[in-house]
Amino acid sequence: MTREELRAIFIEEIGNIAPEADTASLAGNEDLREALDMDSMDIFNLVVAISQRLKIDIPDADVPQLVTLDSGIAYLVDHGA
């Protein structure tokens, strides 16, 4: 899957959890929690959605890598998504 495809999936799943989110103006290195006011339950739901959709395991310890678009996409690429 290309980075662009992964980015689209990432943004779509953010939108499912935070429908109000202005994902269009989200910078790649912005912390989702700060930029979109997502809490730990939102991040939990995001990790569940992405891991199920891309069929990859995301251990708890790796969750901090999914709190920005750039690091999240890099993580998914590294883990064969």
Next chain:
Amino acid sequence: MGDFTMPSLGADMAAGTLVEWLKRPGEKVHRGDIVAVVETEKGAIEIEIFEDGTLEKLIVQPGTKVPVGTVLATVSGGAVSAVRPAPPPVAKPVAAAPPIVRPEPAAPIQPGVRASPAARRLAQERGVDLAALSGSGPQGAIVEVDVLAAASARPAPIAKPREAVPDMAPMRRAIAAAMARAKREIPHYYLQHSIDLGAAQAWLEGYNAGKPAAERLLPGALLVKAVALALRDYPEFNGFFGPEGFAPSAAIHAGIAIAIRGGGLAAPAIHNTADLPLADLMDRMRDLVTRVRRGGFRSSEIRDPTVTVSSLGERGVDMLLPVIYPPQVAIVGFGTPSLRPWIVDGRIEPRLIVMATLGADHRVSDGHRGALFLRAIANLLQSPEMLE
């Protein structure tokens, strides 16, 4: 023959607007079925029915605002109606009823009215009719951008006079009414206690290791379970204060304070919290947070909390001094857990500490019992395997 009435979903609620019927006249209904959707200050609420029977006649039309207690529909009793055939389609009640196109019972709110709380707020501010919009959010939910698009497609509204009273969003008014009543009527006392989460954190890491993401737990689930279990031994913190004084509740339904992005707060119940295995409790918490933030929780969830738990989560501050939701008599707060220097076996160690607070009603309990209650919560969190 029974009546299905506009429920009171909070001490401050005077009226609600019927948005949609989810059952048709003649349809059998069972206790707990979602029969209608009502718009209140708290957003769209799915209203459940509390008896078995057959829905006879829909009296109130969608779009109508009626006072609490107004009969919305008549329901015939279960024993008779269970064997009585549904009225033929030409019967008067059907002719008088609004057309209902979706056949599935207890389906979620139709796309036309599913809207996030922020979208509802914006729609009200801009005078946009939600029913006329189609949503672009999850499951067709109307979100802010949809309302903005609709609002910008029309001429700008006439500016309000400067001296006009600020238009507080309905949810803000509901919170204001409940909290003003709490501060006016409830003689609060507060206690705080630092709780070492080291054991709970270690147990959680072990529990989550190797599990698929969907089956893991967040620390918040442990906190809620600990409060619910401790309440079994401290009934004076679980129940309602009414005109007759305090009525303890046999059931423990913890209301979970959930912040809504963009402002606002709701604290709907997770029913029978103490009886739920942790995994189930976590699922319920996820479901509840999702539904509150999208708009769409149920009447029983609003009406039933017997106590409230308010947890600041990971981006908060050390401590909160929570205000009780009337007619409840207690609220437990958790600040943001953080590593602190702690004395363990005579040595200083970094430990994950959470500041727990209790706001309780002095008409019902005193600080001594409150302190024992907070200590009981702390003790349960030292033996996390007992929470599972």
